[in-house]
Amino acid sequence: MTDDTMKRRRQFLGATATLVGLAGCTSSLPQSDNTTTPRSEPAQGDTRTGESGGSLSYASDETTGYGIDLQDNPILGSEDATVDIYYWTDYQCPFCNRFEQMTFPRLVDKQIQPGTVRFVVLELPNVGNASETAARMSKCVWRQVRDDNPGAFKRWHSTVFDEQEKPNTGWASKSNLLDITRSVDGVDAEAVQSCLKDEQGSLKSSVSGDINTGKESDISVTPGFILFNRESEKAGKIVGAQPYKRFESSIQKIQNA
Amino acid sequence: MTVRTRTRRILSELAAALRYPLTSVRRVTVTAIVAGLTYLLLILSTFPEMSMQMLGAGMHWFDDTVVLLTENVLATNGIFGIALIVSYAILTGVAVTNTVAQVQVGGVSSLSDLTGVLPGLIASGCASCGAGLLGFLGFAGALAAMPFHGDLLRVGGLVLLLFFLVRAGDPRECRLDI
Numbered sequence: 001m002t003d004d005t006m007k008r009r010r011q012f013l014g015a016t017a018t019l020v021g022l023a024g025c026t027s028s029l030p031q032s033d034n035t036t037t038p039r040s041e042p043a044q045g046d047t048r049t050g051e052s053g054g055s056l057s058y059a060s061d062e063t064t065g066y067g068i069d070l071q072d073n074p075i076l077g078s079e080d081a082t083v084d085i086y087y088w089t090d091y092q093c094p095f096c097n098r099f100e101q102m103t104f105p106r107l108v109d110k111q112i113q114p115g116t117v118r119f120v121v122l123e124l125p126n127v128g129n130a131s132e133t134a135a136r137m138s139k140c141v142w143r144q145v146r147d148d149n150p151g152a153f154k155r156w157h158s159t160v161f162d163e164q165e166k167p168n169t170g171w172a173s174k175s176n177l178l179d180i181t182r183s184v185d186g187v188d189a190e191a192v193q194s195c196l197k198d199e200q201g202s203l204k205s206s207v208s209g210d211i212n213t214g215k216e217s218d219i220s221v222t223p224g225f226i227l228f229n230r231e232s233e234k235a236g237k238i239v240g241a242q243p244y245k246r247f248e249s250s251i252q253k254i255q256n257a
Numbered sequence: 258m259t260v261r262t263r264t265r266r267i268l269s270e271l272a273a274a275l276r277y278p279l280t281s282v283r284r285v286t287v288t289a290i291v292a293g294l295t296y297l298l299l300i301l302s303t304f305p306e307m308s309m310q311m312l313g314a315g316m317h318w319f320d321d322t323v324v325l326l327t328e329n330v331l332a333t334n335g336i337f338g339i340a341l342i343v344s345y346a347i348l349t350g351v352a353v354t355n356t357v358a359q360v361q362v363g364g365v366s367s368l369s370d371l372t373g374v375l376p377g378l379i380a381s382g383c384a385s386c387g388a389g390l391l392g393f394l395g396f397a398g399a400l401a402a403m404p405f406h407g408d409l410l411r412v413g414g415l416v417l418l419l420f421f422l423v424r425a426g427d428p429r430e431c432r433l434d435i
Contacts, residue, residue: 094332094333095304095332095333098325098328098329098332166332166335167333221304239304239310240304240307240310240311240325241325241329242307242310242325243325246311246314246318249314
């Protein structure tokens with residue numbers, strides 16, 4: 001990405017954040033040559049467990065038109081989807097849990113499963129020290145399952161939220177999170193433990209990358225979402241555990257933008 | 258003045274300040290309305306950006322927003338967090354009612370005696386709302402870094418408001434320096 005493109009993107013993000021914060025959603029991105037067009041064929045490096053395998057998860061090395069590097073971030077949904085949703089989360093955040101329990105299942109059924117939305121998970125550990133541990137473990141789990149069994153990530157992710165307790169009470173300690181990991185089918189807890197120990201540098205940098213992308217999008221709290229029309233490159237922001245209907249209308253706006 | 262006498266006087270002034278809004282139906286109503294509005298303001302300020310987005314999409318989202326954010330405070334700060342917000346809202350109702358009474362009894366000039374309530378309202382309001390506004394102002398993580406997830410800040414605001422209510426006492430009486 002050139003400096004000019006980066007500068008334009010930052011200007012766009014600033015304007016978007018201001019407008020969308022007040023109006024609810026949608027803003028425009030200046031037309032850019034750095035466009036990602038929807039692809040009918042999987043990108044090189046994509047791996048997918050199809051619906052027959054009970055999962056919509058897949059891995060990709062692509063960088064989206066919005067500038068999100070998908071290599072280290074779990075993806076759920078169709079790669080031909082019109083709208084991307086980038087979701088910044090913290091495993092210790094009670095409001096993220098509310099989104100996971102109340103809104104996300106409907107989003108999967110009505111938007112992700114039918115192929116309208118592609119959903120990308122990013123980390124924004126902001127509640128306490130243990131949030132960083134959970135964020136790094138999430139990266140390790142994804143690295144371990146992304147090529148052969150990407151659907152296992154969603155099981156791990158949902159299980160951690162199911163086991164969530166009050167913030168900063170010790171439930172998200174490394175040992176407890178590893179215990180939770182052991183209960184998830186398809187995730188090798190010992191491999192995750194080794195990853196946490198051996199890949200500290202790259203894990204730190206991957207989580208920092210997510211945090212910085214969030215900052216550029218003016219996402220400073222969790223849950224935070226950027227909705228991005230991959231064709232028109234228009235984007236909008238949603239923060240908080242807003243009801244599904246709010247997501248539905250915002251997705252529609254972004255689709256038509 | 259002994260500690261015991263001083264404590265007794267403080268409690269007596271506080272009781273007088275808290276008792277006044279209960280002395281007529283009208284005062285109870287005003288106090289309840291102000292307390293209700295303050296609660297809504299405080300709850301919405303716990304996640305201002307979300308509140309603005311939801312209300313910006315239409316006022317029909319108002320009740321959902323209040324319920325969602327109340328649940329969020331409950332999940333994050335527990336019953337104690339909600340109790341702090343409710344207490345602050347009620348005390349604000351009391352302070353506003355007493356201020357109105359003070360003005361009615363002594364005229365606008367009596368506001369000079371209200372060093373009791375007005376600064377308390379402002380300062381404690383900042384403390385109470387501040388916990389939510391920090392995130393909105395871009396201090397991500399500041400709330401998490403605070404002891405008890407911002408509750409200590411709210412307790413500070415509440416103590417400040419109580420202190421100034423004690424100073425004001427019953428608004429129909431001359432303020433006693435204690």
